Amino acid sequence: MEECERRRRILNSACEILQAHGYHAASMDKVAHCSGMSKRTLYQLYPSKQDLFLSLIGARLFCLPSPVEPVAETPEEELAGLLSGVAKWLLCPDQIELIRAIIAETPEAPDITEIMLNLKKGGETNIFNRWLRDYCVASGHPEADISGLSRHLFGMTIGELMLNGLIGADEYMTPDAIGHFLSSGARLFLAGLRAGWESDAGDAGGKAAPSP
Template structure:
């Protein structure tokens, strides 16, 4: 890697970090590319060279956040292990993501932007569902192995993740509730497992 490339990478990272700070502090609509450039210590042209629009910059921030929070937490289906143990690991990883302060703050920004301008923000919110694919893939594999009932895998994945979000996402996003304690997280996961497996396990 050449020195100019390293400088370019450093500028890109500075832009992302500045944008995170500005979006969290002021929201999507008020934050401008000019302010992001000033906070990052780069020119506005440099910001636009890396990110053609504010929407694309925000989408990239969400993408990087999910990659960081969910890194090495993917749990491939295994035929030799109990379903409950495998699914518990998947749900625990999901709760860890939902408990991340950066994730919650940026989710609030994305949701607020969507409320004020649904058309413009649809792509941002669509990104919020992309990281849920791991649970869908796992359910599909468990069905192929004859251990779960036939149901649309994405529907079942949304069901079980909805059980988590009703305790560990929406109350924090919409009502400012504190995050769940470790004991509360464990109780939510076990209850979701009970309901899901009672319905779908063969």
């Protein structure tokens, strides 16, 4: 069996164990048994339980597949297309169940908290950061706080939808509702961003103006 297939089976099993038993009870023995792998193979690929679940959470929640660049006539349409591609990945039932399991474990499992904080630091490479950096440079604002903007964008769009998924608000999770919400979110976000730039420019111009 190729190593990539062994890793895939192990991570799938680790996900099942985490959801069924929680992080504390998710032993390497259980993962090895569930995956049909020997403990020796498991430890060769993942030296510790924390390494295993770091890889699982990173692969499922942070290593997003690169979406196909949407064909769009406006920045709003382009951003909405990117949001839709990420939403399809993060809002599928398997991912929602994994997120629910992680949230349930976080207060009692420092390991999980540490894993999430470490993975969050890698967010500089995500597609929203790249898109926003290009947009800000093209708009004449290369100094913009890209990481901060990316967090705001995610929170007001996909983050809101993830919360709906976690609490079972199904009426907000239909394809049409998601598409409308993300399109509206993209328009509001970019309108607010441009309004902030215009306000900053006006303030700067006022300060620079000579006193009467």
